[in-house]
Amino acid sequence: MATNRTPVVFIHGLWLHASSWRPWMELFASQGFEPVAPGWPGEAPTVEEARRQPEAVAGFGIDDVTDHYADIIRGFDREPVIVGHSFGGLITQKLLGMGLGRAGVAIDPAQIKGVKPxxxxxxxxxxxxLGSPGNKKKAVSLTAKQFRYGFGNAISQDESDQLFEKWTIPSPGRPLFEAxxxxxxxxxxAAVNTGNATRGPLLLVSGQEDHTVPDVVTRAAYKLYGxxxxxxxxxxxADRGHSLTIDGGWPAVADYTLGWLARQGVQTRTELAG
Known part of the structure; x- marks a missing residue:
């Protein structure tokens, strides 16, 4: 018998680099999964390089990003779990609706079509x-103050500033306009096949103090799957904002995710006859 670990594909959202998933990857690997966190199309391998090359990601939209990750997922010989945050959560839902992935976890997911609040x-x-239509074709960076409001409102000013310096990168404006x-x-x-009855299980996660994707938006998306x-x-x-995957409270979210996957029967290893 040969033992193979179940893959997990982590998908980040706007303004965070793929390497921001590193603590999650280490935890999931320690629990028997095989985690990967590929960047968005055009994304440089490090935060520093991504900041120096904002034009490399400019103009990419939701479909471009979805196709990018769909190609990655189709390259696995086993169905992976998909975990996404913010726009990564929207992409996770699209991929699962397409029949890709063993299961999906969408954390503070950007609004899908049909969400009205x-x-x-x-x-x-x-x-x-959104304040400048020209940003649809550009890559846009946040200031520390903007990050504090959109991501770090539920944590201290010092922690918000540290996360801003550690993980933020320029991101394409187009997905925000599309959503x-x-x-x-x-x-x-931004449309998702919410009626797909044959897809894998989906967990939607909401931080109830989130400014970027308020709780009411995630709850509205949940109802679309009825x-x-x-x-x-x-x-x-409760008391968590948009930074819940990267701030000091991330282990609680990750542990809940692991527990939920176990309850869905997602095994960390796939046994193959050999």
């Missing part, structure tokens, strides 16, 4: 991009 906090968080206007577009790239018989669960974390 648009709280003021979300509008303010998106204003650095913001999804309900006005017939064929929006017609599907596939497993769809919702977990809310």
């Amino acid at each position: 648009l709280p003021f906090a979300q509008l303010r968080s998106g204003f650095p991009v 913001a206007f999804a309900n006005f577009a017939k064929n929006s790239p 017609d599907s018989t596939a497993v769809t669960d919702l977990k809310q974390f």
Whole structure:
């Protein structure tokens, strides 16, 4: 018998580098999974390089990113678990709706088509991009103050500033425009096949103090899955903001994710006859 670990694909969202998943990858590896965290199309391998090359990611949209990760997932010989944060959570839902992935976890996921609530906090968080139509074709960076409001509002100023310096990179503005206007577009790239009854189980996670993706937005997405018989669960974390995957409280979210995967029968290893 040959033992093979179950892959886990981590997908980050806007303004964070793929390496921000490193603590999660170390934890999942210690639990028997085989984790990977590929960057978005054009993303440099390090935070420092990504900051020096903002033009490399400019112009990529939701479909481009989805196709990028779909190709990666199709390259595995076993179905991986998909874990995404923010826009990575939207991409996770799209991939799972396409029938890709053993299971999916969407943490503070960007709004999909059909979600109607648009709280003021979300509008303010998106204003650095949405405030200028020209940003649709550009890569945009956040300031430390903007990061504090959108990501670090539920943690201390010092921790927010440290996370900003450690993990933030420029990101394409196009996905934010596509999601913001999804309900006005017939064929929006932010559309998800929420009715797919044969997909793997999905966990939606919400930080109830999140400004970038307020809890009401995640709850509205959860309701869109009501017609599907596939497993769809919702977990809310009180007093947590958009930084919940990278701040000091990340282990609680990761541990819950691991427990949920175990309850869905997702094994860390696949036994193959040899």
